[in-house]
Amino acid sequence: MSIEYIPQMFWVQIGDLEVPDKMPTFILKYTGKINIALGKPASQSTTWRNFSASRANNGNRASHFSSGSCSHTEHETTNWWQVDLQGMYSIASVFIVNRDTQITGYYGYFLQDIEVHVFQEAPSSGLPNGTVCATHIPAMGANATLQCEAPVIGRYLRIYRRSSETVETPKLVFCEVEVYGRPVTTCGGMWG
Known part of the structure; x- marks a missing residue:
């Protein structure tokens, strides 16, 4: 299993200008499989x-x-x-x-x-x-x-x-x- 973080930039509209938001956001992308029963009751x-x-x-x-x-x-x-x-x-x-x-x-x-x-x-x-x-x-x-x-x-x-x-x-x-x-x-x- 691997988890990949993909940086995602959001833009803010200020008047006629689009500028990047101050904080980049990360989207979690699941790229594998995980055993969801492991250690469960x-x-x-x-x-x-x-x-x-x-x-x-x-x-x-x-x-x-x-x-x-x-x-x-x-x-x-x-x-x-x-x-x-x-x-x-x-x-x-x-x-x-x-x-x-x-x-x-x-x-x-x-x-x-x-x-x-x-x-x-x-x-x-x-x-x-x-x-x-x-x-x-x-x-x-x-x-x-x-x-x-x-x-x-x-x-x-x-x-x-x-x-x-x-x-x-x-x-x-x-x-x-x-x-x-x-x-x-x-x-x-x-x-x-």
Whole structure:
């Protein structure tokens, strides 16, 4: 990510003359992308051992499970991981780092049948009811970028494990979640 400051001179009309204003103004131009989920409050449906939700948005992309950078839910039929972005954003994509990338043939199934939902208000702990941003059906490899079909506006992002499977891998495990988008502002109560 880079931020570029562009000096912008404003002119003042004095009679028939246009003269430069005394103070140049700088316009902030965003020229890259930033992970808007980094270090924000995270939660998950359940926690297996001490593999908490906050491990998945701490900026550490290490994928080996023993590195302490992975989150992990208990075995259950509906699993989810969530981040509170602490503001309204237009969300464009989500980047997910899978567990133990050297053996993703097995661990890729932990991230099969996932769906990304975005909410403007805090969601309930039940089934998905937000705006769908993206879905990923096949087993995931080392990592994946899930592009929203169209940018979705919201404050909370939740990743669901859509599968109702109850044998072998009914859990949600990943080592980093990065969310990319831009802040939105309100104008007369409307998002824009």
